[in-house]
Amino acid sequence: MKKIEAIIQPSRFDAVKEALHEVGVDGMTVSEVRGHGRQKGHTEVYRGSEYTVDLLPKVKLEMVVPDRMADAAVQAILKTAKTGKIGDGKIFLTHVDDAIRIRNEERGDAAL
Amino acid sequence: MRRLFLGLLLGTLLISGLTAAPACAQSTDSQGAAAGSASSSASLQEQVGKLQQQVADARSSGDNAWMLVCAALVLMMTGPGLALFYGGLVRKKNVLGTMMQSFILLAIVTVLWALFGYSLVFHSGTRFIGNLGYLFLHGVGAAPNPDYAATIPQETFMVYQLMFAIITPALITGAFAERMKFSAMVVFMILWTLLVYDPMAHMVWGKGGLLNATLGGVIPTLDFAGGTVVHITSGVSALVCALYLGKRLGYPHEPMPPHSVVLSFIGACLLWVGWFGFNAGSALAAGSLASSAFVATHFAAAAAALGWSAAEWLRNGKASVLGAISGAVAGLVAITPAAGFVGPMSALVIGLIAGVLCYLMVAKVKGRFGYDDSLDAFGVHGAGGTVGALLTGVFAVRAVNPIFKDAQGNALAVGLIDGNARQVINQFVGVVMAWVLAIVGTLVILKIVDVLVGLRVREEHEIQGLDLSQHGEEGYNLEV
Numbered sequence: 001m002k003k004i005e006a007i008i009q010p011s012r013f014d015a016v017k018e019a020l021h022e023v024g025v026d027g028m029t030v031s032e033v034r035g036h037g038r039q040k041g042h043t044e045v046y047r048g049s050e051y052t053v054d055l056l057p058k059v060k061l062e063m064v065v066p067d068r069m070a071d072a073a074v075q076a077i078l079k080t081a082k083t084g085k086i087g088d089g090k091i092f093l094t095h096v097d098d099a100i101r102i103r104n105e106e107r108g109d110a111a112l
Numbered sequence: 113m114r115r116l117f118l119g120l121l122l123g124t125l126l127i128s129g130l131t132a133a134p135a136c137a138q139s140t141d142s143q144g145a146a147a148g149s150a151s152s153s154a155s156l157q158e159q160v161g162k163l164q165q166q167v168a169d170a171r172s173s174g175d176n177a178w179m180l181v182c183a184a185l186v187l188m189m190t191g192p193g194l195a196l197f198y199g200g201l202v203r204k205k206n207v208l209g210t211m212m213q214s215f216i217l218l219a220i221v222t223v224l225w226a227l228f229g230y231s232l233v234f235h236s237g238t239r240f241i242g243n244l245g246y247l248f249l250h251g252v253g254a255a256p257n258p259d260y261a262a263t264i265p266q267e268t269f270m271v272y273q274l275m276f277a278i279i280t281p282a283l284i285t286g287a288f289a290e291r292m293k294f295s296a297m298v299v300f301m302i303l304w305t306l307l308v309y310d311p312m313a314h315m316v317w318g319k320g321g322l323l324n325a326t327l328g329g330v331i332p333t334l335d336f337a338g339g340t341v342v343h344i345t346s347g348v349s350a351l352v353c354a355l356y357l358g359k360r361l362g363y364p365h366e367p368m369p370p371h372s373v374v375l376s377f378i379g380a381c382l383l384w385v386g387w388f389g390f391n392a393g394s395a396l397a398a399g400s401l402a403s404s405a406f407v408a409t410h411f412a413a414a415a416a417a418l419g420w421s422a423a424e425w426l427r428n429g430k431a432s433v434l435g436a437i438s439g440a441v442a443g444l445v446a447i448t449p450a451a452g453f454v455g456p457m458s459a460l461v462i463g464l465i466a467g468v469l470c471y472l473m474v475a476k477v478k479g480r481f482g483y484d485d486s487l488d489a490f491g492v493h494g495a496g497g498t499v500g501a502l503l504t505g506v507f508a509v510r511a512v513n514p515i516f517k518d519a520q521g522n523a524l525a526v527g528l529i530d531g532n533a534r535q536v537i538n539q540f541v542g543v544v545m546a547w548v549l550a551i552v553g554t555l556v557i558l559k560i561v562d563v564l565v566g567l568r569v570r571e572e573h574e575i576q577g578l579d580l581s582q583h584g585e586e587g588y589n590l591e592v
Contacts, residue, residue, distance in 0.1 A: 045432065046432070
């Protein structure tokens with residue numbers, strides 16, 4: 001099993017979610033987060049005082065998928081989240097030892 | 113319509129009365145006819161008198177309706193207008209504390225005004241302060257006070273002027289926002305109303321006041337709706353407060369952007385509308401002078417919004433919403449002393465100058481001197497009020513308001529462009545008086561309050577925010 005963590009532009013979220021459903025990803029956890037990578041923030045000016053806003057709003061998706069599905073899921077995110085501009089975000093992949101469904105204690109791929 | 117009808121009726125009766133008089137003279141040979149004529153002319157006179165009274169009553173009810181609406185409009189400027197304008201400009205942990213500082217003044221100043229404030233300002237007394245003839249509003253009722261407003265009940269005049277006494281101290285709260293103790297602010301404001309506002313208002317507007325333009329002043333200063341009394345006193349006191357209290361923790365390194373320009377936007381628009389009550393209402397009647405002041409007020413606000421926006425656009429490459437609304441307020445401040453004295457084109461010029469000047473005050477001058485006038489009470493009200501008071505001496509004309517008259521009742525020149533250069537000097541003296549009184553008075557009061565209760569909140573309370581530390585509540589409980 002692989003855990004996929006993707007941090008994307010909020011405006012691309014709906015497209016990414018749809019593409020993931022199409023390749024068979026059934027569940028995900030989504031949070032609204034703030035952060036920055038290489039993208040610099042923007043400046044705001046209030047009555048002549050300048051403020052630099054460097055933490056920008058992003059959407060973070062987390063999902064755990066069977067190994068065979070991981071590539072398709074990553075491709076789906078790449079295709080839909082990319083605008084080609086700085087600030088498009090990142091994808092992180094990690095190996096997951098096990099998964100347990102709390103309701104009936106199923107384990108492994110069956111629990112996903 | 114009613115007034116026109118009564119006028120026509122009165123005219124007809126006067127004419128019939130005049131034709132009746134010669135008829136009476138011609139019929140002296142007949143005793144009975146003469147007696148009949150005399151009694152009918154007496155009853156005619158009685159009728160004319162009654163009609164004159166009805167005309168006066170109609171005028172009074174028209175003026176009174178307008179003035180009561182204006183009083184309500186000026187109240188709306190403080191709450192919600194100023195409370196929203198200032199509330200949006202602070203960080204969200206201080207939104208309630210800031211709104212409360214305006215709101216509590218509605219209550220405090222009203223009680224002070226009822227007990228003795230009105231008397232200290234508007235009863236005749238010394239050159240500097242009124243005496244206690246109207247203590248507890250004694251004798252202030254339905255009868256007009258012809259010295260100030262001959263056509264409305266003095267009670268209306270009293271409550272209208274009260275609204276000015278409320279908003280003036282509320283303006284100061286912008287300078288010490290986000291760091292003053294609520295208790296200290298309450299004590300400060302009680303003393304400030306007593307020691308700064310009441311004397312200044314008496315000097316400019318009270319009968320026999322030093323700077324009064326028509327009621328026996330020594331140096332006739334023009335201040336239609338409160339450029340010196342309201343905006344200079346509050347703006348300069350604000351600067352003194354900002355310097356005395358010191359900067360907010362973290363200023364200017366930590367970002368302190370407004371938490372909601374949307375709230376400020378609503379507040380500024382309410383201020384603009386309320387200002388018609390403030391300025392046009394200062395005509396104290398529903399006549400043509402009110403129209404003239406209304407137009408001047410509106411034009412200055414528009415020109416100043418454009419002036420500030422243009423200056424900001426040139427310097428930053430963008431015209432901000434906060435800039436546009438701040439500019440409008442600056443224009444309204446500057447036109448306040450001039451509203452009932454200047455024509456519409458002069459109002460545009462005054463507004464434009466105020467918009468650009470106040471922008472430079474808050475964007476350049478404040479940064480250079482490094483004082484933390486948090487919400488720019490000095491930059492907008494102190495600077496705008498000063499330039500407005502001085503320009504009133506330049507642009508006032510007798511065609512708008514023939515306030516100065518010679519012994520024969522002919523209108524004399526009023527401002528510089530009208531041919532009275534001296535008025536600029538008089539305005540300057542008025543401005544200096546207001547500055548000195550505000551600086552000295554505020555310093556003394558701050559010292560007293562500092563010793564009595566301490567001015568600033570504790571450091572951890574400042575970090576926590578005024579809403580929780582001073583009032584035990586939060587402005588936004590969005591997760592609930």
